[in-house]
Amino acid sequence: MMKYRSISLILLPLLIFGCEKIQLGQEISVKKPTLVIAPTTKLQISNTETAHVIGYDKCPEQSENMFMGEPSMKLLLNGCINLGKEAQEVRVTWRVNGIDFIEVWKVDRQGGAVSFIRPNGFQVREPFKQ
16 A cells, blocks of 8 residues: 555656646647748849839738848838738839839739739749849
């Protein structure tokens, strides 16, 4: 009987600690990252032109969530393009030859891929490698 009591006293704290660990693990929720394009990201806006693009959304606090863009510009608080699941269109400003243009681009989702379609039908993408 004394042998079983000793084993019970040794195992009891381990069992209680294990239950607390499981309960804490269930309370922690993991947020899925949102795709964000940083301000001044250079994109191909036609077959012959590239432009630096700025959005109108708040930028995340952590710059490692940024996609593309110049590293120094990732610290801006606004000017991002947020591609959350609900985004169907994004408003952007882009600059070519010192002239700013404002457009609303359609957000096209095909499986896991996300792309932009300009009002003229061009699919915006990363600049061509030269």
